[in-house]
Amino acid sequence: MIYFIGAGPGDVELITVKGQKILKKADVVIYAGSLVNPDLLKYCKTGTRIFNSAQMTLEEVLEVIKSSDSENKTVVRLHTGDPCLYGAIREQMDELDKMNLKYESIPGVSSFCAAASSLNLEYTLPDVSQTVIISRLQGRTSVPEKESLRSLASHNATLVLFLSSGMTEKVREELLQSGIKGQTPAAIVYKASWKEEKKVICTVETLSKAAQENNISKTALIIIGEVVSKTNYSRSRLYAPDFSTEFRKAK
Structure with a gap:
C-alpha cells in the first residue's frame, strides 16, 4: 500500500496519531526534504529506505513507488502540512491510478x-x-x-x-x-x-x-x-444567553 501522509507544519508532535503509526511501519519513505522536519524520520524503523524528494523529479519519485510496491513494501509519501494544499499530490495520484496501484491519504495539520x-x-x-x-x-x-x-x-x-x-x-x-x-x-x-x-x-x-x-x-x-x-468583533450568538439552540433554551 502507498500512503500520502501530511507530516504537519513542523513540530514532530503535530503529525496525526494515524500518520505516525503508518510512518513507523513504513518500508520506504519519500519525504519532501526542503519542508518536512527531518526529525520525523526518527519514527521510522531500522532498515527503512529513505528518499529526499527535494532532489528528485516526479518520474523518479514514481519509479521508487512502483518498484517498492512491486516488492510488497509499505510506501509513505511524506508531505509537509496537509498535502491537499500546494502538495502536488494529484499528479502523483493520477499516475498511480494509471498503474492500478492502491493508495490512501492521511490528512495532516496545515x-x-x-x-x-x-x-x-x-x-x-x-x-x-x-x-x-x-x-x-x-x-x-x-x-x-x-x-x-x-x-x-x-x-x-x-x-x-x-x-x-x-x-x-x-x-x-x-x-x-x-x-x-x-x-x-x-x-x-x-x-x-x-x-x-x-x-x-x-x-x-x-x-x-x-x-x-x-x-x-x-x-x-x-x-x-x-x-x-483581535478587536472590534461581536460575541458569538451560539453562546449568548438569549439565543436558543437544539441543546439549550434562551433565558
Missing part, C-alpha cells in the same frame, strides 16, 4: 492552522470576517487571472498567503491597489511550530519592511485582515 495557533488567532470573527481565503501571489508558477491577489483582496476577507514571503513588496502593492488600507493589520509567521519559529505583527503598509528587518524571505505565511488585531 501550517495555516499552526500559524493561527502561534498568534492565538481566530480567522473567523463575528462581524469582522466569516471567510478565509487561502492563496498565493503569482511567482514563477502562474495563478489564474480570476484568482489574482488584487481580485481576492477586494473581498476584504481574511487572507492567508502561502509561497509569497519572498515577494512581500509585490504583495503590499497588490493589496494596496485592491483598495485595502495600508493600516490593515498583518502578520508574518516563519516556520510555524518549529523551534526556530518567528512571528511578526505589522500592517499592509509595513509588510515588506517587516519581512526585511526580520530576515524572512521563505517558509513563511502572510496573514492579512482585521482578525489579526
Whole structure:
C-alpha cells in the first residue's frame, strides 16, 4: 500500500496519531526534504529506505513507488502540512491510478492552522470576517487571472498567503491597489511550530519592511485582515444567553 501522509507544519508532535503509526511501519519513505522536519524520520524503523524528494523529479519519485510496491513494501509519501494544499499530490495520484496501484491519504495539520495557533488567532470573527481565503501571489508558477491577489483582496476577507514571503513588496502593492488600507493589520509567521519559529505583527503598509528587518524571505505565511488585531468583533450568538439552540433554551 502507498500512503500520502501530511507530516504537519513542523513540530514532530503535530503529525496525526494515524500518520505516525503508518510512518513507523513504513518500508520506504519519500519525504519532501526542503519542508518536512527531518526529525520525523526518527519514527521510522531500522532498515527503512529513505528518499529526499527535494532532489528528485516526479518520474523518479514514481519509479521508487512502483518498484517498492512491486516488492510488497509499505510506501509513505511524506508531505509537509496537509498535502491537499500546494502538495502536488494529484499528479502523483493520477499516475498511480494509471498503474492500478492502491493508495490512501492521511490528512495532516496545515501550517495555516499552526500559524493561527502561534498568534492565538481566530480567522473567523463575528462581524469582522466569516471567510478565509487561502492563496498565493503569482511567482514563477502562474495563478489564474480570476484568482489574482488584487481580485481576492477586494473581498476584504481574511487572507492567508502561502509561497509569497519572498515577494512581500509585490504583495503590499497588490493589496494596496485592491483598495485595502495600508493600516490593515498583518502578520508574518516563519516556520510555524518549529523551534526556530518567528512571528511578526505589522500592517499592509509595513509588510515588506517587516519581512526585511526580520530576515524572512521563505517558509513563511502572510496573514492579512482585521482578525489579526483581535478587536472590534461581536460575541458569538451560539453562546449568548438569549439565543436558543437544539441543546439549550434562551433565558
